[in-house]
Amino acid sequence: MKILKSAILGILLFTLINAEDGKKYGSELTLTEKTDVTAILEKPAEFDGKKVLIEGTIVGVCESRGCWIDVAAKEGYEKIRVKVDDGVIVFPLEAKGKTAVVEGEVYALTMEQEHNCASGEHKGEEKSCCSESEKEKKVYQIKGLGAVIK
Amino acid sequence: MNWRKWNNVLHRDIGYLAVGLTLIYSISGIAVNHVNEWNPNYNITKDTVAIASSADSSETNESLIAKLQNEFNIADTLKNSFRSAPLKIQLFFEKKTITADFEKRSAIVEVVSNKPILRESNFLHLNAPKKLWTYVADAFAVSLILLAITGMFMLKGKNGLSGRGKWFVIAGFIIPVAFLIIYF
Numbered sequence: 001m002k003i004l005k006s007a008i009l010g011i012l013l014f015t016l017i018n019a020e021d022g023k024k025y026g027s028e029l030t031l032t033e034k035t036d037v038t039a040i041l042e043k044p045a046e047f048d049g050k051k052v053l054i055e056g057t058i059v060g061v062c063e064s065r066g067c068w069i070d071v072a073a074k075e076g077y078e079k080i081r082v083k084v085d086d087g088v089i090v091f092p093l094e095a096k097g098k099t100a101v102v103e104g105e106v107y108a109l110t111m112e113q114e115h116n117c118a119s120g121e122h123k124g125e126e127k128s129c130c131s132e133s134e135k136e137k138k139v140y141q142i143k144g145l146g147a148v149i150k
Numbered sequence: 151m152n153w154r155k156w157n158n159v160l161h162r163d164i165g166y167l168a169v170g171l172t173l174i175y176s177i178s179g180i181a182v183n184h185v186n187e188w189n190p191n192y193n194i195t196k197d198t199v200a201i202a203s204s205a206d207s208s209e210t211n212e213s214l215i216a217k218l219q220n221e222f223n224i225a226d227t228l229k230n231s232f233r234s235a236p237l238k239i240q241l242f243f244e245k246k247t248i249t250a251d252f253e254k255r256s257a258i259v260e261v262v263s264n265k266p267i268l269r270e271s272n273f274l275h276l277n278a279p280k281k282l283w284t285y286v287a288d289a290f291a292v293s294l295i296l297l298a299i300t301g302m303f304m305l306k307g308k309n310g311l312s313g314r315g316k317w318f319v320i321a322g323f324i325i326p327v328a329f330l331i332i333y334f
Contacts (some may be wrong), residue, residue, distance in 0.1 A: 002325075055233055056229050057242075059232040059234070059240055063189060063192070063194060064186075064189055065185065066191075072232045077233060077234050077235050078235075079232070079234070087276055087277075088271075090276065090278050092246075093192055093261070093262050094189075094245065095227055096242050096247055097229035097230040097242025097243070097247070098229065098230070106272075116226075
């Protein structure tokens, strides 16, 4: 019984010592030089497949699974979506309005894939399925690998 | 002490130890099982309200923010804002977002609150903490395996595994196998 009580005390102490602010998500950031979101959106093909580090305000969060965030550009009206694998990183809804530093890889997908028209996955989220002519149009996102939210 | 006594002691004490995590994982399991029908973590309300004041696309962000703060009488501290179009702006507060469209003269007020217990349970169940929690979850999984195995050998006789117990065990295997045959 003494051992069990000591173990409970040990766990409580460990918890207090290791209590984190929970602001880091996924892998550690490895890049130091930041890329402007605007620069990526202006010439996205040049960044396709490249790893980038971006910083900006989080203006949207996936409501049902926390599997993406929209990061705004410093200037202008633009934003870029950072998509993470479901369950690997889960962004909280409280992140909206905070500043994110995100490392990830730029990739292209079609409008149809982005809006996920066929499967209807993530029900309840804002979704606007595109017209036939728009379906093949390319959009660029970042596959998020790690993030720090401040 | 014979092996069955040891088996029962193990089953009892691991069972006690696993109560907390079993409840967390099972409650969260039900919650996330229905993720396509409801949000297991948050209560989100979205109200569309009219904006009385007009705005011009040449106005600064500060001007639009002030108009909305006055109109909606917001005392909360503004965390940040984002202008997504000349006449569209989002204001971010703690657990509240206002998305205003001055062209349409309407705004969506979104308020978010946590679903108590569920949010925390899902956080652990879906291994959001990663790191050391991964090993705690592994240990819990091993403890469930031990509970299943020791549970089969707790009793002897007609209520034991050699009696009616075997039929329950067989039924427990048949259910997942049947669904695999149908859906896999």
